[in-house]
Amino acid sequence: MKEITVFENFGIKSGSQTYATRNHISELYQVHKNTLAGNIDRLKEDKLINGTKIRSVAQDGKNREVEVFTLEETIAIGLRLRSDTAIRLQRFATELISVKISGLEEQKKLLEIELSYAWNKTDQKDLYR
Secondary structure, eight states: OOOOOHHHHTTOOSSSSOOEEHHHHHHHHTOOHHHHHHHHHHHHHTTSOOOEEEEEEOTTSOEEEEEEEOHHHHHHHHTTOOSHHHHHHHHHHHHHHHHHHHHHHHHHHHHHHHHHHHHTOSOGGGGGO
C-alpha cells in the first residue's frame, strides 16, 4: 500500500503539538480559500471538526489569533474536497479501510474456527491446555 507523505511536507504530524492553518490546508489540497472556508463551515456544523484558536505573532509584530486544525481534522477536510490531492487522499483512505475490513473478516473466521474447535472438545481439560 502506498504511503501519502504530503502531510509531512507541510509539517503536519499526528499528535497535539503540530497543527495546520487554513493557508497550509489550502496549499496542501490546492483549493481556493473560499472553497475551503465553505467546507470547513459545513464540517463544523456537522460537528466533525472543531478547529482551535492559537495566538500567533504576525510579521508586523502584532499578536493575532489563528485557527488551526489537527491531522485528523485536516484529513476530514480533505475528504470533503474535490482537488487532485484530496482525491488521492480519498482513494488512499478507501483502500486502507478495505484492507482493514478484510483483515477483520479473516480474524473473525479464525476466531470462529478456534471457538468451534474448542466448543466441540469432549474433554473439558483440553480446553485449558
